[in-house]
Amino acid sequence: MRKLDFASLQVRDLEVSKNFYINKLGFELAEPTNPAACIFKYNKGEASFAIRTPIGDIESKELGVGVSLWFAIDGEIEDLQAKLLERNVPLMAPIQTTPFGKMIIAKDPDGYNITFLQPN
Secondary structure, eight states, X not given: OOOOOOOEEEOSOHHHHHHIIIIITOOXXXXXXXXXXXXXXXXXXXXXXXXXXXXXXXXXXXXXTTOEEEEEOXXXXXXXXXXXXXXXXXXXXXXXXXXXXXEEEEEOTTSOEEEEEEEO
C-alpha cells in the first residue's frame, strides 16, 4: 500500500451532514452526485472525500470515535477559526501548534474530527 486514494464517512442523516460540510465548514459539493453519498472538495479542489448513507447497520453505534480527517489550508488558521466560531461550529480546542504546523479540530454532527492544518 502506498497511498490513501479516497475516504468516506458513514453518517446518520445525509442532509444534516451535507449542510454542515457546505455551510459551516465551507466544502464544495463535487459532481457527479449520488443519492446515497455526497462527494466534497476543499482547498481549491485538491482534497476530496465523501459522506454517505450507512453501508451496514449503524443504529446505536458510536460514530466518529478515533477518526480524524486532516485538510491542509491556505491562509491563516486564526482566520479559519474566526469563521468557524462565527458559524457556531463545535471546536475541540483552541488552535494548537504541532510539529507539522498550526491546527484546529472541528467536530461534525456524527462526532468525526475534521482537522484543519496550516502547514509550517
